[in-house]
Amino acid sequence: MAPKGRHAKSKARLANYDKLMNQDQNKLDEKLEIYIPNGPRLGTNVIESVGVSKAYGDKLLYENLNFNLPQAGIVGIIGPNGAGKTTIFRMIMGEETPDKGEFKVGDTAKIAYVDQSHSNIDPEKTIWQNFADEQELILMGGKQVNSRAYLSRFNFSGSEQNKKVSALSGGERNRLHLAMTLREEGNVLLLDEPTNDLDVNTLRALEEGLENFAGCAVVISHDRWFLDRICTHILAFEGDSQVYFFEGSFSDYEENKKARLGGDLMPKRIKYKKLVR
Amino acid sequence: MAEDKKVIFSMSGVSKTYQGANKQVLKNIYLSFFYGAKIGILGLNGSGKSTLLKIISGLEKSYQGDVVFSPGYSVGYLSQEPQLDDSKTVLDIVKEGVAETVAILDEYNKINDMFGLEEVYSDADKMDKLMAQQAVLQDKIDAANAWELDTKLEIAMDALRTPEGDTPIKNLSGGERRRVALCRLLLQEPDVLLLDEPTNHLDAESVHWLEHHLQQYKGTVIAVTHDRYFLDNVAGWILELDRGEGIPWKGNYSSWLDQKSKRLALESKTASKRQKTLERELE
Numbered sequence: 387m388a389p390k391g392r393h394a395k396s397k398a399r400l401a402n403y404d405k406l407m408n409q410d411q412n413k414l415d416e417k418l419e420i421y422i423p424n425g426p427r428l429g430t431n432v433i434e435s436v437g438v439s440k441a442y443g444d445k446l447l448y449e450n451l452n453f454n455l456p457q458a459g460i461v462g463i464i465g466p467n468g469a470g471k472t473t474i475f476r477m478i479m480g481e482e483t484p485d486k487g488e489f490k491v492g493d494t495a496k497i498a499y500v501d502q503s504h505s506n507i508d509p510e511k512t513i514w515q516n517f518a519d520e521q522e523l524i525l526m527g528g529k530q531v532n533s534r535a536y537l538s539r540f541n542f543s544g545s546e547q548n549k550k551v552s553a554l555s556g557g558e559r560n561r562l563h564l565a566m567t568l569r570e571e572g573n574v575l576l577l578d579e580p581t582n583d584l585d586v587n588t589l590r591a592l593e594e595g596l597e598n599f600a601g602c603a604v605v606i607s608h609d610r611w612f613l614d615r616i617c618t619h620i621l622a623f624e625g626d627s628q629v630y631f632f633e634g635s636f637s638d639y640e641e642n643k644k645a646r647l648g649g650d651l652m653p654k655r656i657k658y659k660k661l662v663r
Numbered sequence: 664m665a666e667d668k669k670v671i672f673s674m675s676g677v678s679k680t681y682q683g684a685n686k687q688v689l690k691n692i693y694l695s696f697f698y699g700a701k702i703g704i705l706g707l708n709g710s711g712k713s714t715l716l717k718i719i720s721g722l723e724k725s726y727q728g729d730v731v732f733s734p735g736y737s738v739g740y741l742s743q744e745p746q747l748d749d750s751k752t753v754l755d756i757v758k759e760g761v762a763e764t765v766a767i768l769d770e771y772n773k774i775n776d777m778f779g780l781e782e783v784y785s786d787a788d789k790m791d792k793l794m795a796q797q798a799v800l801q802d803k804i805d806a807a808n809a810w811e812l813d814t815k816l817e818i819a820m821d822a823l824r825t826p827e828g829d830t831p832i833k834n835l836s837g838g839e840r841r842r843v844a845l846c847r848l849l850l851q852e853p854d855v856l857l858l859d860e861p862t863n864h865l866d867a868e869s870v871h872w873l874e875h876h877l878q879q880y881k882g883t884v885i886a887v888t889h890d891r892y893f894l895d896n897v898a899g900w901i902l903e904l905d906r907g908e909g910i911p912w913k914g915n916y917s918s919w920l921d922q923k924s925k926r927l928a929l930e931s932k933t934a935s936k937r938q939k940t941l942e943r944e945l946e
Contacts, residue, residue, distance in 0.1 A: 417936070417939070418936070418940075419936050419937070419940060464867070466866050467836070467838060467864070541707060541708050557708070581889075582863065583708070584889065585705075585706065585707045585708055585889055586705060586889055586891060587707065587937070589889065589891075590940050590941070590944050591940060593944075594940055594943065608862075608863075608866075608867075609889075609890065609891075610867070610870075610890070610892045611890070611891035611892050611895075615944075640867075
């Protein structure tokens, strides 16, 4: 990968929502392994976090959190487990409320989000039944798409598609959530750890789908390659209730973090400590 | 494969079929592995990656064909969900990685205690014998620098950022368990290190640390992973599992991508979607 080229690409993406929106959808579907249908046109007010604070018991997750999601942004959320990454999604969806501040959701935003508690998933039905509502052909982006073929791109073979959801492993369930989120035709996608359970072919296909998607995507992920390839912004949970919103790729962010916090501030965490002396 | 290297083990004609599903995941695999090679395994879910690791580790015994090790080599394996004894503490588990040293120190201390027994110190013969035994142990301890064992463990635990030594295993999260198991495994320094998704659930700094440590690891490292930076930074070989076949490639992930898109181009004149996506990943 050429980092400079990537940088220019994500800049271009941010400036070109209209161009993305006007791409020929039939050609896109031909070109891409995972095609993500655009939702309705998205205005410039997407989702804004205004002075949000949230704590669990005596653990403060964040205080006075401010960010504004751009129209064509792809925002990677990074940070350790338990820092409150998924909680942001749940607060945006109104499943939890901030202690202070608010999330302002724009009038034109249509959010696509599928989580464990999603009411549309019937555990007694199969993967395919849940995904396609028992329709061989489904409408995506105004076109008819073969639902079994689409599911197979998420590595569900024909027979696996007939497995009951209640019998799925964690990884299979995550892949189903991903497929269901993408077909919702939202213009704001909230994706919680989609990359953990995908092989490199599917990851590559998802990256291309997102690159060509007209809208905003917010993705919780640890996959550095994925983040570097598609992100226009990084929302980083840096510990001690600090959250940093940064425009640029993951590698840019890492350099920025080093420059900002310096090696001296974290001598204990210096990278290449030896296992034995 | 290469010339100046020592082969540490070979697989010849290895096949594995899951009877229930009647699915052959590995087909007649012939591969030799070099001492010191860093190998990343790629493949779809269910392509037999974890099975291959288990066969090499000796955990999976029902397969056809042979896995032949050069004599005297040790193998260590990190599974995706390591099973640790819930009744132990973090330090107990980490210490298992240096069990030999711990045993020598225990022996030394036992002899020390015996010097205090009357039946021993009143008997010159017994005393001489014990002193001789202790001298041998002392040489071993000096050679292994074992007097500093506690410091050594502390440094290792700090590097992998495990929870405090006295934390009970039963209180650990999945990610913490993996860290503790990895710490034990790396202290054992097996000649062949088998890792199943080593970077999953590790934070960015731990991943950087692990990459650096494995680059310098003396023995052979075989890792199943989807982490393409890890494959680019650590792997010197990529072993692709595709429909049961193992296809080795000498090089890291980027060079593998490059040759793969060229190979697909040769196979079909009309460029497939897959080949296009491979090309675009290199852009």
